[in-house]
Amino acid sequence: MKAVRIHEYEKMPSLDEVDNPKVTGPWDVIVKVGAAGLCRTDLHVIEGQWAPIQNPDLPYILGHENAGWVEEVGSAVSNVSVGDTVIMHPLVTCGLCPACRAGQDSHCSNSSFPGLNADGGMAEFLKTNARAVVKLDASLQPKDIAALADAGLTAYHAVRKAAKWLFPGSHAVVIGSGGLGHIGIQSLVALTSAHIIVVDRSEKALELAKSLGAHETVLSGDDEATLDKVKEITGGGADVVFDFVGEQGMEKVGPRMLKGRGDYYVIGYGGNVDLLTIDIISQEINVIGNLVGTYQDLVELMTLTAEGKISLTTAVYPLDAFDDAINDLDQGRLIGRGILVP
Known part of the structure; x- marks a missing residue:
């Protein structure tokens, strides 16, 4: 699949051909990416600001605001099915640590953060888990709501x-x-x-x-x-x-x-x-x-969005125009949110 990967800090990412992610555990969910939001955090990632905090192994795929359609699920997944439209909570969490037990997903002590310390969604497919996916109202399309996963x-x-x-x-x-x-x-x-x-x-x-x-x-x-x-x-x-x-x-x-x-x-x-x-x-x-939000926050936000009370102002770019999108954001030419569509 095609994927936007960062190889070196202070350098523009590149569009690479990489292997598709695969289900390896019972709670895994593979999502066919419909849209990935472009965030100022992505600029800070490229600058290396997040390196001492997240300490990722380079190269990896950018993109922490993701929505799409369920492509494949692990044996234990019951909350979504193949074909469902979903948005992903930014963190892939464990569900067992004290923060998760308290409903504070964004402070999970065993989480991964796709797009910051693991492969993200600026690609054709994304691997996440059942705890991260929110099934969407049928009226919502990934390109219209992907950036709500973090910015929203x-x-x-x-x-x-x-x-x-x-x-x-x-x-x-x-x-x-x-x-x-x-x-x-x-x-x-x-x-x-x-x-x-x-x-x-x-x-x-x-x-x-x-x-x-x-x-x-x-x-x-x-x-x-x-x-x-x-x-x-x-x-x-x-x-x-x-x-x-x-x-x-x-x-x-x-x-x-x-x-x-x-x-x-x-x-x-x-x-x-x-x-x-x-x-x-x-x-x-x-x-x-304020660090992102909880899974429940995302559920509430998507409810408001389905009711027409929240909407995104966006500029849509094809995935292979990621560098144009990054430059437009960096130079202040974007009003609203940049969206990459594979």
């Missing part, structure tokens, strides 16, 4: 955690209306009654945010002017800030957008959060990390 799941997970604080009259600031942020906006609309303010440097991204339900938008540029505008709109600061960028200086400005006792949700990454401890104490603010 991560955004939804953060909003789901914050929803109890976002009552009528509260303010939520969304930094970044890109691949993750535009799902975060829709999740906020679906789950909360907050007044939603979106900050982005792209006018097109802000237009998208407005169309998805944002109440107000702020075009970022000068940090202090951006901060002043947000504080003016919120009457002094937001209850919750969702930072879907986490770099390029926004991680310095984001926490300053909070009011006292506010929560700063870190979803995007690449920068450094640098806060004075006296500011954390005196304002009683919280910094909260």
Whole structure:
């Protein structure tokens, strides 16, 4: 089969011919890939940022946002059948460790992470397991929802955690209306009654945010002017800030957008959060990390998607145009999410 593999960090991946994956265990599921999402994490993988964390053996296949059709199953698999349309939770988990027992799949101590430390889905076929597959409503097509497996799941997970604080009259600031942020906006609309303010440097991204339900938008540029505008709109600061960028200086400005006792949700990454401890104490603010989401989060997200409350804005590329997709993402030319279709 054809597969996009990384051979060396700081180098463009290549399209290789490799063996198809095979069922070797009773819980294995082989999926014919219908679509694989392209994520900023893929850029960070290529840069080598994930190497000390995931320590993968090179070369391996990229792609951690995957959906498709069940091709083959192991002898113990009963939750899906050949031909079913499925989306995959990003992690392949054990089901037995304390985190799995508590329903916190993304913290499984025995997991593999296809696309980060194992072969992913930028290929014609993907091997996963029964715990990772979510059977989809017949109305959903892989190319329309693949990126919800990570970008959508991560955004939804953060909003789901914050929803109890976002009552009528509260303010939520969304930094970044890109691949993750535009799902975060829709999740906020679906789950909360907050007044939603979106900050982005792209006018097109802000237009998208407005169309998805944002109440107000702020075009970022000068940090202090951006901060002043947000504080003016919120009457002094937001209850919750969702930072879907986490770099390029926004991680310095984001926490300053909070009011006292506010929560700063870190979803995007690449920068450094640098806060004075006296500011954390005196304002009683919280910094909260977000790592993908649980299997249950993904089930809920797909329910909202089938109901038409969540949708992806995408740009579709054939698999052999992966380098064009990567360059478009890296250069900021993508609005929404890049999708590779084998």
